[in-house]
């Protein structure tokens with residue numbers, strides 16, 4: 345079975361990345377956000393990314409920009425996804441935002457439509473519980489740049505059916521990706537572990553132990569990681585990292601997830617990482 349039309353909800357960092365990967369693989373995409381301005385920005389980011397994808401990643405399909413862009417419908421009307429076979433949701437990592445979106449999607453979408461939840465930490469079981477189709481809700485944790493990642497973490501909610509897992513694997517195969525299927529607890533594998541790393545790196549900077557450059561260089565040059573924890577946080581978006589830590593803290597009631605005050609301060613100051621040009625590092629001069 346080939347999936348031909350996908351609804352992508354949320355046109356921020358991940359919605360853009362997922363849309364690029366879908367259209368590079370020839371899949372018709374409806375991209376929904378709440379404001380025209382966000383969609384305009386998404387259009388320009390997607391255009392750049394389609395152009396650069398094959399230059400920065402050997403395996404990315406080379407598709408003429410015009411041909412790829414023709415596959416995307418940009419809209420602020422969520423009703424337009426009513427006949428999509430799959431929804432991939434990438435809205436803000438806040439329960440109250442996702443809850444509203446799922447209640448609406450559940451009403452508007454075909455009862456057979458599948459919901460792929462792109463979340464950093466929020467429980468898939470909890471999201472599924474507010475729909476009438478908990479067996480058709482599955483976590484799909486895409487990672488940026490989406491077109492360059494051959495494997496993704498897929499999360500099985502309490503009621504997710506084997507058929508839904510199979511269909512998620514089929515969709516991922518269309519994107520030349522494989523799934524590692526794990527069970528559902530907030531943060532899953534990726535973020536339950538990585539957010540401890542990133543948060544502690546921020547405490548280290550706040551305590552004056554080392555600069556962000558030193559922290560990241562230690563991870564890259566001593567441990568051989570491709571990116572340091574603070575560069576990773578900047579790539580994800582510091583607001584998203586903060587929201588994710590809040591979800592982890594709230595879910596486990598464990599102080600090990602308490603959010604570093606320096607992270608909160610940067611978010612309050614509008615330093616959100618790459619997407620705003622500055623976070624723990626400065627990207628404004630790097631083009």
Ligand SMILES: NC(=O)c1ccc[n+]([C@@H]2O[C@H](COP(=O)([O-])OP(=O)(O)OC[C@H]3O[C@@H](n4cnc5c(N)ncnc54)[C@H](O)[C@@H]3O)[C@@H](O)[C@H]2O)c1
Nearest residue numbers: 354355356357358377378434435436437462463464486580
């Ligand atoms: N940033 C990452 O690297 C990353 C990786 C994996 C998963 N995630 C998860 O993906 C989701 C999106 O993250 P992001 O980094 O793209 O966030 P973001 O803040 O960059 O984008 C979120 C988008 O959702 C839109 N939105 C909010 N309410 C909406 C609604 N009712 N309808 C339609 N759109 C709405 C916002 O306008 C915004 O454009 C989050 O749950 C996050 O935890 C993020």
